[in-house]
Amino acid sequence: MDDFYRELIIDRYKNPQYRGVLDPADIRFEDDNPLCGDHIHIDLRVGEDGIVREALFEGKGCAISQASADLLMEKIHGMHLDEVKKISKQDILDMLGIELGPVRLKCALLSLKVLKAGVYGLGEASDDLVED
Amino acid sequence: MDDFYRELIIDRYKNPQYRGVLDPADIRFEDDNPLCGDHIHIDLRVGEDGIVREALFEGKGCAISQASADLLMEKIHGMHLDEVKKISKQDILDMLGIELGPVRLKCALLSLKVLKAGVYGLGEASDDLVED
Amino acid sequence: MMTGQVQSTPLNLEKIRDDFPVLRRQVRPGVSLVYLDSTATSQKPTMVIEAMDRYYRQSNANIHRGIHVLAEEATAAYEEAREKVQKFIHAPSSRQVIFTRNTTEAINLVAYSWGFSQLKSGDLILLTEMEHHSNLVPWYLLAERIGLRLEFVSVTEDGLLDQSDFERKLELKPKLFAFTHMSNVVGTINPAKDMIAKAHQAGAVALLDGAQSVPHFCVNVQELDVDFLAFSGHKMCGPTGIGVLYGKKELLEKMPPFLGGGDMIKRVTLGSFKPNELPYKFEAGTPAIAEAIGLGAAVDYLSGIGMDAIAQHEHVLVRYALERLAEIPNLRVFGPSADKKGGVISFVMSGVHAHDVSQILDQYGVAIRAGHHCAMPLHEKFQIPATARASFYLYNTFEEIDRLVEAIYRVKDIFGV
């Protein structure tokens, strides 16, 4: 059952491709999962047309949260913000390609929650953002 | 199983022999069982030698509480207060001659509790007085 | 008088009774149980008992924080129970369903959290004379602490809330109107929707004590537009140790935490903390996990049978019981006529204290309750210290009412009244 930790996840965790900080950034948000201390910070640069030009994350935490953030940044490059808003929990699960229990789901969805709170310009990130 | 309500109890309930008020009284106390509204008031006249000369009760409530009070008054006539203090839960049960569940026990023991609180000169009657 | 057999009910009683193991019990040799005390607590179907049993034998773990299989199964089952309850009361979101120990704790939660933070000295709370102590004492405690005024809607001779008194008292501008949906003594079903609307018009928040309504008929929080609803699992075929507070989101979100501890926090440092989101903000410490799962099973069970059919069954039962009790001389029933009430009948017999009634009935296997039923003020109003109370639920039969009546006649014999 080691395929649980698909190689993709371990690989992205150890060799992230979208780690970093954009300064200045058009959209910036951060939050953490108090259950485990996972932390995700996201910076976006967005064109006048609403298209994501650059997206990077910083963070610490478990393989699932960090790999998920890395894959999510990759996914939204070139996407319109309206589409970003539509990314669902299921999209993240499909992206990771694994099944997750309720606790790990929070790890997996942390980056999406941070991303959406930033895109919507909210003061605080709520779990409601990532519930289907 | 109607013998549960032994004739003695129904009889003493309907025809109490020690009902009444003593005024003045040497010892007077009253209390009630809030669970069911049973109420017992007890008046005693006690000689200088500590012997109970007269004992009457007033009250309202169920057959068990009233019959038990009536029988208890009968029992303590001519008893020394030191002996009165020693009357136990079991004595009351023996006197009634029936088995009682926890709720009815409170009915049966109400008069003893009131009696003891009076004899000990307490401000308030506590269940501890009648627990063996 | 008709006998039980000719009455009709929408329920398959034989099948239902089979679901409740305790109903097969003989309380003494040769004396089978007639359980007429469901208002105090209901019996539990096998399905509920087994749901908890299974949880302990297969999936027991602490929830929310665990990553292993058991913890995940337990968490999923607990949260699924919350969703079942949500649907059962038609709440907009499961986040508005807070698990408590019982109705009592749910009301105390509102008093301590909402009351303490939103009310101030001199504010008025409107209650009624027919409340259970659980919807009185929490407000007395709060009133004492912060200096509130209390008013009580009167109860009429026949056990209804006096609606013109209600309207007069609303003019005093209460901040809260807390009242019972159904009386646990006289069975009155109060016109909650209408009264809540009037309370809102007067600017009051409305709390409904649903301890006796949620188990017995369909309660729809959105239709009622109620602000808070409290009820207990053990009265609705569920286990002890679990109850529910439903609240409107705006209200719950504004409220400070009640109990502090694990799970209700997002973050804790030395000296400060950040509360968690709803509903966890109000669920401190390890919750009653098995009991929530049991309540979920109870909700499934009741829904499977249908709340409307259950209400209808209780209605025909209570109508039959009232008719049969009316035959008995010197027996006085309190409360309104059958069309205004649920399956609860409280009565007194002249010359026999309610405790003695109950004790002798018990000799015949008939379990009723005697006392003030945690509603002393209502008993004071009626000027009686105690009543005998028979109450019905989905598993009760017409024959059981016949047995109740028979046993009451034996009481009369024994006491010679």
Added chain:
Amino acid sequence: MMTGQVQSTPLNLEKIRDDFPVLRRQVRPGVSLVYLDSTATSQKPTMVIEAMDRYYRQSNANIHRGIHVLAEEATAAYEEAREKVQKFIHAPSSRQVIFTRNTTEAINLVAYSWGFSQLKSGDLILLTEMEHHSNLVPWYLLAERIGLRLEFVSVTEDGLLDQSDFERKLELKPKLFAFTHMSNVVGTINPAKDMIAKAHQAGAVALLDGAQSVPHFCVNVQELDVDFLAFSGHKMCGPTGIGVLYGKKELLEKMPPFLGGGDMIKRVTLGSFKPNELPYKFEAGTPAIAEAIGLGAAVDYLSGIGMDAIAQHEHVLVRYALERLAEIPNLRVFGPSADKKGGVISFVMSGVHAHDVSQILDQYGVAIRAGHHCAMPLHEKFQIPATARASFYLYNTFEEIDRLVEAIYRVKDIFGV
């Protein structure tokens, strides 16, 4: 390294394991459960599950006010459970045993009732850096409301309470010293008797969080001379939904009620009430009846095996586990040496987050916990966001520790660390 087989324990593990149905479970096909998460919640023996099952199938009724057979049986069983708990903790009277939902509610009860009535603005409460959130947040809530100061006894590098810091802080004359008997993270068993005596000398009331001690070794409240003790049923082979507050009689009697409602009153009128005697004063509403009965059965079960034997077993287990974990490179264990601690081991592995450790262990059937274990301040002190925690109870074996160690090696493989 020795293997598990040669270790010795006073317990008959085969027999004990047979008592716990969940231990026969395969969490995945071919993968049996290794449950190392008893600090979060313990598993339940058949005897406990069946005690509750039997109650629901045979004697279920509401308690204290009923006269019928079921109500009497239920009341007797509930009160008998209280006496069992009394004897288990060596309390002078069963009136000092108050049933709550869990440790958390028990501590909140003290904060709301004793704290609110006995403390005033500016008073100091002394806590420690190793407390569970349940023994922090209730005091933060109280401090916020009435303006208290908080101080925390430091934890040393190796996870002990710093005794000289404790003595220094006692000089500040705290009104209350609330501390854990055993840490749920590092397993430290604090010298409670000595610390309580010192707290008393300094004029403080002492509250002991016994959530991790009462289940694992003999706790004698009279010998400890502790003022309040809080613990949970679910961590000691009992059900969820039940916990205990023990208190000294003088203190409990002085305290105002906490929750208001049925059963905690002697009398209620419109606008006033008179509280009931102990312990009922603090048990509002229908209590967790089945759960109390389950806890009583758990106490019987544990006593039958013997708390000293259980403590001894856990001691040899933890010693073995610490030795085996010491073999593993880049694994750091927190807390003191085996002689100063109970059966709890928290660790981190460089390069792998605790959540990932736990998840991979779960693939091998090994259930541990990962996170801050509701003790964020302690994790902050150690400057780590999360640890992996393996914890032991009477049913755990040396072989299970071998399986833990094996699985940890697999984690290392997968992450290449």
